[in-house]
Amino acid sequence: MVDAANFDVTAKGGALAAAAAGRFDALPVYKPEIECASREEIRAVQLAKLKETVAYAYERVPYYREKMDEMGVAPADIQTLDDVCRLPFTDKAVLRDTFPFGLFAVPMNEIRELHSSSGTTGKPVVVGYTEDDMDMWSECIARLVQMAGVVPGDVAQMAFGYGMFTGGFGLHYGLQRLGCAMIPAGSGNTERHIQMIEDYGTTVLVATPSYAMHICEVGEAMGYDWGASPLRVGLFGGEPCPPGLKAEIERRMHIVCTDNYGLTEVMGPGVSGECLAERFQQHIAEDHFLWEVVDPVTGEPVGEGEVGELVLTPLGKQGIPVLRYRTHDLTAVHTEPCACGRTLARMDKVRSRSDDMLIIRGTNVFPSQIEDVLTGIEEVTPHYHIIVRTKGGMDELVVETELRPEAFSDSFESMDALRARIVEKLKSTLLVAPTVRLVEPGGIERAVGKAKHVDDQRVK
């Protein structure tokens, strides 16, 4: 008879061993009264908070009052969760147009912290958090890091940059809430990160997956033995985490890696997180976020479990009560109970955005499809770069992929055969023939922040 106590989740590999044995009772849940509540209880909490949130936004934010008056909807019209679709959508443009504080519902003396999005695609978006917002945010993070196998007493090293980015401070506060010791190392200086892991007995690393891979490679080059390292858990964020890359990091660094989902406009990281039962999905903190999945073109809800654009309404957020935020992230949400014991709905990990779809010679292509194909080819690494350009009046899709050192042979014939095989596999998935370039090992840039995979050079 196996006892839950036999699985020591604080030991290296313990959490994955417990998950593999289906013994999720060995993995602690931060707040079981809500994370494992019945669907009816969860929906009741959501409805009560939605009503309050709508009334609060209407009362305090002129933008929402005008918009709702225009649409002929009053806070009292929200009687069921389905009534949410009577409310106006909010997209990034609204936050930009009201920059900096147009959507703030409280005066600055009630704000405890400001954060902003990176502003890579336009003017930055600034968000403010009240004390209660900070409390809620920390709790969301504490839940998801516990889901990933982190326990009180862990020593967590931050490899995100702090600054205005929500990821650094968000994870920092949440890990402290759970009872971890924080090492605020910040990004960069990879050798020092590895030295600190060894010197301070770091058990948890917070990083972008591409930077974690870089730390792994630098450590290997230094002769650091990841198998004997105290490091046990990797918490990833800041950029999408390809399953192939995650699996490779788990194997090479001997750690368990999870990633979470969130966006600055609704809070930051912590909207949803990965448990160890469903590695391709993330549990949504439904008591704090009402989710909808809509058709990205019409805005109408899609069927249960179907893929569409995720729309989020933070529940009870005071600083900025955003209603129905259009994330542009494509996913499907599932509400059946999870093997980990949680009843909170699970969203499929976001692999593509409604706005990062590339249209190549009239065919829709998602970078995630290219990534999936490359992950299945053992001669290349999971690193890739996509260039789209115009050649002879036609769109040309160029995919650069990195050769694994052990896949090289002293023959142009076999290198060309490999390239032809990659072209064929991509073509059968994408229905567009790409040009494939083989790049030297390490030849594709490892980004410290958001990995930029696509370079669209076409003249718009």
Add this chain to the structure above:
Amino acid sequence: MTVSQISVFANSRPGHMSRVLALFEEAGVSVRGFSAADTGEYGILRFVVDRPEAALATLKEAGCACTVTPVLCLKLEDTPGELLRVIGVLARCGINVVYCYSMISTYIVLSVTDTEQARDLLAAEPVEMISQDDIARYIAERDGKEA
């Protein structure tokens, strides 16, 4: 009897071949012969060196895609018909020569992206540049001496 040739996968971009050569220098490896062939975007650099194990170890440590291939190495007399004689032995037996290059690299031939600029740059360096006339003159002088 074969020698161990080191082959390296390299992108056809400035600096990639020199990176490999710098690694050899650092490891104290001496290049005795080489060839660089490309497909327009990537190429294979091939080297015959004095210490192949050391060369391979240093390349692997630097994360390069590289491998060792056993190749034949022949010393020819510099007399007319000698190359034909040796290659002819293989041809008569139906053995294909996949690639072939000459060793002891004091005379090297380069094809570059900007020939004129490269010529001007190298003209300013302490290195002797050989013209087509030089090659013809060398043969004429040698034959003259022999006659």
